[in-house]
Amino acid sequence: MGKASYETVDFGVTKYGEKARKFILKGAGGVILEASDYGGKIVRLFTPDAKGELKDVVVGFDSPAGWDNGDPYWGCIIGRYGNRIAAGKFTLDGVEYKLPALNNAPGGIGCNLHGGARGWDAYVWDAEPFVEGDDVGIVFRHVSPDGDEGFPGKVEAKVTYTLTSANVWRVDYEATVDKATPVNMTQHVYFNFKGESGGTIEDHVLTIAASQVTPTDKGQIPTGEIAKVEGTPFDFRKGMRIGERINEANGQLEIGKGYDHNWVLDEGVMAGGKGGLVFAGALECPLNGRKLEVWTTEPCLQVYTANWASYDQRAKGGEHLSFRCGIALETQHAPDSPNKPQWPTTIVRPGETYRTTTEFRFGNA
Numbered sequence: 491m492g493k494a495s496y497e498t499v500d501f502g503v504t505k506y507g508e509k510a511r512k513f514i515l516k517g518a519g520g521v522i523l524e525a526s527d528y529g530g531k532i533v534r535l536f537t538p539d540a541k542g543e544l545k546d547v548v549v550g551f552d553s554p555a556g557w558d559n560g561d562p563y564w565g566c567i568i569g570r571y572g573n574r575i576a577a578g579k580f581t582l583d584g585v586e587y588k589l590p591a592l593n594n595a596p597g598g599i600g601c602n603l604h605g606g607a608r609g610w611d612a613y614v615w616d617a618e619p620f621v622e623g624d625d626v627g628i629v630f631r632h633v634s635p636d637g638d639e640g641f642p643g644k645v646e647a648k649v650t651y652t653l654t655s656a657n658v659w660r661v662d663y664e665a666t667v668d669k670a671t672p673v674n675m676t677q678h679v680y681f682n683f684k685g686e687s688g689g690t691i692e693d694h695v696l697t698i699a700a701s702q703v704t705p706t707d708k709g710q711i712p713t714g715e716i717a718k719v720e721g722t723p724f725d726f727r728k729g730m731r732i733g734e735r736i737n738e739a740n741g742q743l744e745i746g747k748g749y750d751h752n753w754v755l756d757e758g759v760m761a762g763g764k765g766g767l768v769f770a771g772a773l774e775c776p777l778n779g780r781k782l783e784v785w786t787t788e789p790c791l792q793v794y795t796a797n798w799a800s801y802d803q804r805a806k807g808g809e810h811l812s813f814r815c816g817i818a819l820e821t822q823h824a825p826d827s828p829n830k831p832q833w834p835t836t837i838v839r840p841g842e843t844y845r846t847t848t849e850f851r852f853g854n855a
């Protein structure tokens with residue numbers, strides 16, 4: 491086993507004029523994680539294949555400009571509310587709040603996506619790297635003021651990345667508020683176990699520990715229905731090649747241009763499960779044996795196969811990103827929860843601490 495260590499380097503300036511840094515975390519188990527204080531963005535992540543050979547398996551860019559000139563969400567921390575809020579509106583304790591509704595799928599009426607025009611991904615966070623025994627990590631902190639992007643209340647957020655000697659990348663989220671407000675944080679890393687320029691992830695085998703999904707309307711807002719996956723292209727309870735059914739004639743797949751949906755985890759609280767840290771799913775590339783398990787305390791998993799990405803963006807190697815070049819496994823509460831009172835709440839109130847954990851456990855087949 492190696493020794494956990496880190497290095498800090500400059501990462502350029504963001505379009506908002508903030509100076510960014512990058513931290514290169516070397517895990518004692520071999521996995522290497524490069525992350526910036528610019529929204530916690532994952533720049534590189536090296537994991538072992540079946541022979542133990544390391545390769546960078548995430549989509550990312552060499553400088554803040556890579557994110558700033560296109561889809562900004564590759565590999566970043568999302569807040570204050572990950573995923574969609576219908577029409578950018580919700581009512582809380584009798585007051586209606588209006589948020590930017592800039593995102594829209596064809597046929598939709600617009601929605602708030604990933605926190606708004608400038609979400610938490612677009613700020614340089616306070617960042618403190620650390621080594622603690624065999625663990626190496628970074629503590630990120632960000633304060634979002636009352637009224638930020640239309641949301642009520644100040645939020646003090648803390649996100650900790652920890653890379654363990656067992657090749658687990660753990661993400662611990664915490665937030666406290668001074669007024670009731672929705673919080674739904676996630677990590678938007680995209681994996682491609684062949685490397686970011688390795689083409690589509692359709693040959694990867696995906697497992698999702700969920701018997702149910704939340705179907706959406708044309709604007710990708712959950713209709714409120716919770717549907718069984720059985721007998722549909724959404725059944726990944728047994729590992730299945732992503733490309734196997736992704737192009738089938740199916741109304742939901744047409745809306746998302748592929749997979750861009752929220753699964754309700756069987757062991758999570760939304761499905762009536764016990765909750766705690768539960769198995770959410772796994773991803774494996776049969777060509778090289780790279781493997782990942784996702785474990786989370788969140789009730790849901792949004793799986794997005796990069797169907798809408800802006801392919802004029804150039805990845806680290808300088809090549810254009812391609813259709814379905816990565817897959818995001820976003821642990822979270824269900825989309826549009828502030829407008830779905832029947833679902834587990836995302837509202838955090840003063841005196842409470844929002845706390846969730848997600849683990850990306852890397853290994854090989």
Ligand code: BGC
Nearest residue numbers: 561563564750792794798820
């Ligand atoms: C959403 C996609 C969106 C993407 C943006 C995903 O979480 O589900 O619809 O296009 O984020 O990067």
